[in-house]
Amino acid sequence: MTAEAIVLATTAALFALGAAGVLLRRNPVAVLMAVEIMLNAANLLIVLGGRVRGEVLGQAIALIVLVIAAAEAVIGLGLALALYRDQVMADVDETREVRG
Amino acid sequence: MSALLPWTWVLTLPGLVLTAAGVGRRPGIASIWGPLVMLLAALAWFATGAVPGDVVIPNWAPFLPDGSLHLRADALAALMLAILGFVSFFVYVYSLSYMEGDPGQRRFFCYLDFFVAAMALLVLGGTLGVLLVGWAGVGLASFLLISFWRDRPGTLRAGLDALAANMLGDAALLLAAVIVPSGCGDLTTLGTPRCTAGLGGAALLAWLLLIAAAAKSAQGPLYFWIPTAMAGPTPVSALIHAATMVAAGVYLLVRTHAVLELAPGVMLVTAWLGTLTMLGGGIVSLFQRNFKRGLAYSTISQLGYMFAAAGLAAPFASIFHLFTHAFFKALLFLAAGVAIHATGGEEDLARLGGLRRRLPVSFGTFLVGALALIGFPATSGGFSKDAIIDAGLRENPLIGYLLLAGALVTGLYIGRLLFGVYFGPERTHPHHEPALQVWPLVPLAIMAVVAGYFEWPGGGLSRALTPVLGAIEPLRAFSATGLAAAVLGLAGIGLSWPIVQSAPGATPAEVGTGWADALGQAGYSLSRGLAGLQTGLLTRYALASLLGVAVILLLAARL
Numbered sequence: 001m002t003a004e005a006i007v008l009a010t011t012a013a014l015f016a017l018g019a020a021g022v023l024l025r026r027n028p029v030a031v032l033m034a035v036e037i038m039l040n041a042a043n044l045l046i047v048l049g050g051r052v053r054g055e056v057l058g059q060a061i062a063l064i065v066l067v068i069a070a071a072e073a074v075i076g077l078g079l080a081l082a083l084y085r086d087q088v089m090a091d092v093d094e095t096r097e098v099r100g
Numbered sequence: 101m102s103a104l105l106p107w108t109w110v111l112t113l114p115g116l117v118l119t120a121a122g123v124g125r126r127p128g129i130a131s132i133w134g135p136l137v138m139l140l141a142a143l144a145w146f147a148t149g150a151v152p153g154d155v156v157i158p159n160w161a162p163f164l165p166d167g168s169l170h171l172r173a174d175a176l177a178a179l180m181l182a183i184l185g186f187v188s189f190f191v192y193v194y195s196l197s198y199m200e201g202d203p204g205q206r207r208f209f210c211y212l213d214f215f216v217a218a219m220a221l222l223v224l225g226g227t228l229g230v231l232l233v234g235w236a237g238v239g240l241a242s243f244l245l246i247s248f249w250r251d252r253p254g255t256l257r258a259g260l261d262a263l264a265a266n267m268l269g270d271a272a273l274l275l276a277a278v279i280v281p282s283g284c285g286d287l288t289t290l291g292t293p294r295c296t297a298g299l300g301g302a303a304l305l306a307w308l309l310l311i312a313a314a315a316k317s318a319q320g321p322l323y324f325w326i327p328t329a330m331a332g333p334t335p336v337s338a339l340i341h342a343a344t345m346v347a348a349g350v351y352l353l354v355r356t357h358a359v360l361e362l363a364p365g366v367m368l369v370t371a372w373l374g375t376l377t378m379l380g381g382g383i384v385s386l387f388q389r390n391f392k393r394g395l396a397y398s399t400i401s402q403l404g405y406m407f408a409a410a411g412l413a414a415p416f417a418s419i420f421h422l423f424t425h426a427f428f429k430a431l432l433f434l435a436a437g438v439a440i441h442a443t444g445g446e447e448d449l450a451r452l453g454g455l456r457r458r459l460p461v462s463f464g465t466f467l468v469g470a471l472a473l474i475g476f477p478a479t480s481g482g483f484s485k486d487a488i489i490d491a492g493l494r495e496n497p498l499i500g501y502l503l504l505a506g507a508l509v510t511g512l513y514i515g516r517l518l519f520g521v522y523f524g525p526e527r528t529h530p531h532h533e534p535a536l537q538v539w540p541l542v543p544l545a546i547m548a549v550v551a552g553y554f555e556w557p558g559g560g561l562s563r564a565l566t567p568v569l570g571a572i573e574p575l576r577a578f579s580a581t582g583l584a585a586a587v588l589g590l591a592g593i594g595l596s597w598p599i600v601q602s603a604p605g606a607t608p609a610e611v612g613t614g615w616a617d618a619l620g621q622a623g624y625s626l627s628r629g630l631a632g633l634q635t636g637l638l639t640r641y642a643l644a645s646l647l648g649v650a651v652i653l654l655l656a657a658r659l
Contacts, residue, residue: 022642023642023643023646024639026639031638093637093638096635096636098634098636099634099635099636099637
């Protein structure tokens, strides 16, 4: 198994883990953490792509993704906080006011 | 001039900034010069030889396959800019008086400036991408202006109706821009075989363009937003929902008529859609209690004529009717606005009446507009409607005769409004007509009469438009069909007199409510069922999008 294949497998595993977390966890902070794991899996894939193609572009994009992910985390945590203020037991499945 | 014309869309932006910043004692004065300069630039462009000019700034939107900012000044764009400049200049002047004393006056002029800029960008767009920016911009401006009186009940709902219909059109146009192969975003080459080789071929592209145009121009089932849009101020109804923005759909069909001609099936649908909307809109107008809604259905009906012409391989007749209609329909709305303003906001036909003595200018100009609308010989509408009916009889006689019959309906509904509002007993006590509201009516009335002479007898308009639209058949003015249409229109006006007499004010007859209710009920249950999909459960949505991505990946792997 080459180094690339190991990284690729790690990426897939991380992504699956994150997706499962998003779908199964009910605590908003845990959901956010799971989303971050998915983002990091994607980031790892980007860096791997850069390495395979021998370009620096992959690393540059990965850095940009990190910054955007940080901004996204701020908004997400703000939402989670607002949710905690709104209801004592924060649960993403109980929050469904926009249903049709 | 060909270098300046592509940039006329920025003309109202300084006014927008100044008005928003609160400069000037009277809002609106700062921006009023933009449309005037736009009109003069367009006229000067025609006068200095009408040389097409392109401005291309490459890589303006790098995420699009053809992401250059491409502005194109040709005869069609210049004509649309001239119409926009002319009508919006007089609407600005009119609004100075109409909106005087309104607390949101400054906001009103900011929105209006934004609309003019977006509309100009729409007609100047050289690629589908740039056109789409203007296309979405006028939709947004329309929403903002319909919901302008936020504290009145129903205005927000009316604005959202308009936004929903417009978004549907935006989505169709966006899809059209996506399926065109890269390198083909240019509107002039859209009909070439290389550009229609994308997914679905020319037929799908034509369908998407037709849906986009029908949403913008309120054709067929997408008519619903224009009558509710009348909740906005009357100058807005005149400029946006009669003269310019709703005509953007017709403009799109004319601009891309090469694609339409590659798909004969879509052409036929366009022609029938226009014809049926023309008849339906006219008939529904007969049952309106609200003055402005009566005119709104008239706009839908006249846009139907333009769609029919576009579907009958007569793009010039279509754009010619757009040109004449812009003047006489803006005139009708502004004259109606004088009556509404003078009676303190009264729009109910049952409570209006006998206004011709107190409001003589409003009455006179409304009469001129009505005559142009029914296609009275030698007025602008006479020439353009003649051209459309001629094209109908030539290409598809059944549609031609229906278009001819539409003239009778036109006469009926406009006669009903004319007699209902300006004749009969006085039911209100109008105050006088403000000078600033009256004098913009005069140039519009003059144009409503003489606009046809830009084409007949010299053929100036068709000569200028030939490079864009291809060969154009010469206009047969004062033909037998045209005279028949005018006679039918006058007969309609005559017949409407006893109707108005027998039923004072409006005739709110409840016609066909049975099947309309059933249709509405069916639509409601359908949407109730669809609404069940919207569970509000975040995890359910996440699962759906994950599965969607998986399906796309599997499909991509197989290809």
